[in-house]
Amino acid sequence: xxxxxxxxxxxxxxxxxxxxxxxxxxxxxxxxxxxxxxxxxxxxxxxxxxxxxxxxxxxxxxxxxxxxxxxxxxxxxxxxxxxxxxxxxxxxxxxxxxxxxxxxxxxxxxxxxxxxxxxxxxxxxxxxxxxxxxxxxxxxxxxxxxxxxxxxxxxxxxxxxxxxxxxxxxxxxxxxxxxxxxxxxxxxxxxxxxxxxxxxxxxxxxxxxxxxxxxxxxxxxxxxxxxxxxxxxxxxxxxxxxxxxxxxxxxxxxxxxxxxxxxxxxxxxxxxxxxxxxxxxxxxxxxxxxxxxxxxxxxxxxxxxxxxxxxxxxxxxxxxxxxxxxxxxxxxxxxxxxxxxxxxxxxxxxxxxxxxxxxxxxxxxxxxxxxxxxxxxxxxxxxxxxxxxxxxxxxxxxxxxxxxxxxxxxxxxxxxxxxxxxxxxxxxxxxxxxxxxxxxxxxxxxxxxxxxxxxxxxxxxxxxxxxxxxxxxxxxxxxxxxxxxxxxxxxxxxxxxxxxxxxxxxxxxxxxxxxxxxxxxxxxxxxxxxxxx
Numbered sequence: 077x078x079x080x081x082x083x084x085x086x087x088x089x090x091x092x093x094x095x096x097x098x099x100x101x102x103x104x105x106x107x108x109x110x111x112x113x114x115x116x117x118x119x120x121x122x123x124x125x126x127x128x129x130x131x132x133x134x135x136x137x138x139x140x141x142x143x144x145x146x147x148x149x150x151x152x153x154x155x156x157x158x159x160x161x162x163x164x165x166x167x168x169x170x171x172x173x174x175x176x177x178x179x180x181x182x183x184x185x186x187x188x189x190x191x192x193x194x195x196x197x198x199x200x201x202x203x204x205x206x207x208x209x210x211x212x213x214x215x216x217x218x219x220x221x222x223x224x225x226x227x228x229x230x231x232x233x234x235x236x237x238x239x240x241x242x243x244x245x246x247x248x249x250x251x252x253x254x255x256x257x258x259x260x261x262x263x264x265x266x267x268x269x270x271x272x273x274x275x276x277x278x279x280x281x282x283x284x285x286x287x288x289x290x291x292x293x294x295x296x297x298x299x300x301x302x303x304x305x306x307x308x309x310x311x312x313x314x315x316x317x318x319x320x321x322x323x324x325x326x327x328x329x330x331x332x333x334x335x336x337x338x339x340x341x342x343x344x345x346x347x348x349x350x351x352x353x354x355x356x357x358x359x360x361x362x363x364x365x366x367x368x369x370x371x372x373x374x375x376x377x378x379x380x381x382x383x384x385x386x387x388x389x390x391x392x393x394x395x396x397x398x399x400x401x402x403x404x405x406x407x408x409x410x411x412x413x414x415x416x417x418x419x420x421x422x423x424x425x426x427x428x429x430x431x432x433x434x435x436x437x438x439x440x441x442x443x444x445x446x447x448x449x450x451x452x453x454x455x456x457x458x459x460x461x462x463x464x465x466x467x468x469x470x471x472x473x474x475x476x477x478x479x480x481x482x483x484x485x486x487x488x489x490x491x492x493x494x495x496x497x498x499x500x501x502x503x504x505x506x507x508x509x510x511x512x513x514x515x516x517x518x519x520x521x522x523x524x525x526x527x528x529x530x531x532x533x534x535x536x537x538x539x540x541x542x543x544x545x546x547x548x549x550x551x552x553x554x555x556x557x558x559x560x561x562x563x564x565x566x567x568x569x570x571x572x573x574x575x576x577x578x579x580x581x582x583x584x585x586x587x588x589x590x591x592x593x594x595x596x597x598x599x600x601x602x603x604x605x606x607x608x609x
Contacts, residue, residue: 123151129162138170145180160184161191168198174207189215193225200233208233209242216249224255228264235271243268256284263291270299275308290323298332301339309336310345325352327364334367338374346371350384360387366398373402391422397430404437412437413446428459435468439475447472467496474504479513495525506534514538529555 128148135141145163153159160180167177174195181187181195192215199208212230215222222230227250234243247256247265255261262285269278282288282296293316300309313333316323325333330349337346350368353360360368365388372381385391385399396419403412416434419426431454438447451469454461466489473482482501486493498520505514514535521531532555539548578585585591 123147123153125153125156125159128153128156128159132159132162132166135166135170138167141166141170154180154183155185157184157186157188157191161188161194164191164194164198168194168201172202174198174202187218187220189220189223189226192220193223193229196226196233197229200229200236203236205233205236209237212246221253222249224258224260227255227261231261231264231268235268238272240269240272240274243272256281257286259285259287259289259292263289263295266292266295266299270295270303273303275299275303275305279308288323290326290329293323294326294328294332297329297336301332301336304339306336306339309333310340310342313345325349327358330358331363331367334364334371337371338367341374343371343375343377346375359389360384361390362388362392362395365391366394369395369398369402373398373405376406378402378406378408391424393419393424393427393430396424397427397433400430400437401433404433404440407440409437409441409443409446426457426459428454428462428465431459432464432468435465435472439468439472442476444472444476444478463491463494463496466491466493467500470497471500471504474501475507477508479504479508479510483513493520495521495528498524499528499531502531502534506538509538509541511538511542511544526558 128144128151131144131147132141135144141163148154148159148163164177164180167180168174171177177195177198181191184191192211196208196211196215199205199211208230212222212226215226227246230246231243234240234246243265250256250261250265256265262281265281266278269275269281278296278299282292285292293312297309297312297316300306300312310333313329313336316325316329330353334346334349336342337349346368349371352358353364353368358364365384368384369381372378372384381399381402385395388395396415400412400415400419403409403415412434416426416430419430431450434450435447438444438450447469451461451465454465466486469485470482473479473485479501482504486497486501489497498517502514502517502521505511505517518531518535521528525531532551536548536551539545539551
């Protein structure tokens with residue numbers, strides 16, 4: 077009878093504690109009568125902080141964390157900084173927000189740097205990111221000094237907010253504490269500045285690191301690639317291989333470098349990466365495989381891209397969309413549609429990117445009926461259409477010569493047409509030489525995309541083709557008066573896996589003198605050959 081009573085009471089107190097935790101009634105949980113009764117119900121067995129941290133380590137869900145949390149409260153260890161830090165970490169790991177974790181933190185009377193770091197890390201991962209910065213400043217005001225583990229979380233929040241000014245402020249604190257030479261902190265600085273689009277300072281931090289590790293190289297290469305500095309990324313990659321043999325490329329290195337190869341069509345670097353993957357026995361999963369497919373697609377190697385796709389284990393939607401895009405951009409619309417059928421058979425739910433690739437494939441192949449079918453099928457899968465999908469449909473109709481239908485489609489759009497939609501219409505007018513409709517599209521584009529010189533150029537060329545020289549001159553004058561800058565054309569060459577880009581009268585290359593001397597010699601040789609002939 078006594079044993080049964082104890083069991084029932086233990087279950088009752090455990091349930092009460094869980095309810096109180098879920099309702100966040102923190103002030104009532106530490107009362108002596110409650111604690112005394114709970115300990116009687118557990119058979120006088122008192123756990124210590126090590127027991128509770130061990131139990132938290134075993135938790136694999138938020139529900140199990142809450143159960144242990146209730147036991148921690150019953151045991152009177154909710155004020156233990158070590159247990160509280162572990163508890164915060166577990167809520168961060170298994171919760172979608174910081175609400176409960178922040179309640180645990182706010183209830184602490186004594187906080188050490190470890191528990192501050194845990195809650196700052198949580199906000200840096202889950203957001204709102206501003207809270208991570210606010211807590212960092214509160215910690216400093218409390219008299220605690222941040223350490224080498226604090227700053228990577230704070231800098232991560234700065235990068236997520238893309239706030240370079242706050243990042244520089246934190247960087248100043250790092251220098252004052254003498255932590256700028258710490259590899260852990262320096263790597264975080266590289267990533268933070270890169271996310272804030274300041275690759276110049278990011279590179280300065282990188283160059284000041286004496287003993288770089290693989291994370292240093294990966295962060296800098298990724299920073300260059302994400303910010304469009306593909307030439308710098310492709311120059312840094314071989315520098316890593318040649319000068320630091322101890323830092324061998326890992327999966328993250330290759331995934332970061334491949335997008336640069338795609339943008340620059342750097343086939344030789346891409347070949348080296350693929351060879352390295354094969355020789356090292358690295359598993360080709362979706363992220364790496366998708367990068368290789370996109371690289372081979374941009375270089376016109378469709379058959380090799382297909383071989384890579386076949387070897388990918390656990391293909392996801394990204395891998396399928398990369399292969400569908402590869403087929404579509406090279407005119408293999410039937411193969412792209414066949415891939416789509418195989419995707420559906422595999423049980424993968426198509427996303428908006430896959431439908432965009434399919435519509436693009438239909439557009440380039442002139443498959444209007446199939447394009448309409450694919451466009452309507454998006455509703456069946458609950459895919460939200462965006463401006464790119466509508467622009468693809470306008471391009472599909474316009475390329476096929478159905479300009480009137482394209483105009484009707486634009487007028488029936490449930491959202492306001494964007495610059496890509498009218499850009500597609502203007503391009504179709506150029507193909508079919510419809511000046512009147514081109515003028516209407518151009519008027520819209522001058523409002524939606526006034527700084528795009530390409531729109532002016534298309535209209536001016538249409539006027540010139542029609543012999544309307546005054547109108548062409550008027551458009552080109554508008555470009556000058558509005559100070560619209562055209563993108564500078566350039567040529568590129570790849571030498572020893574290094575990608576070199578040259579613009580008109582470009583004097584920026586370090587070997588400019590030798591290059592122009594060589595060109596002059598080639599000109600003389602060609603003139604001599606012409607004279608001989």
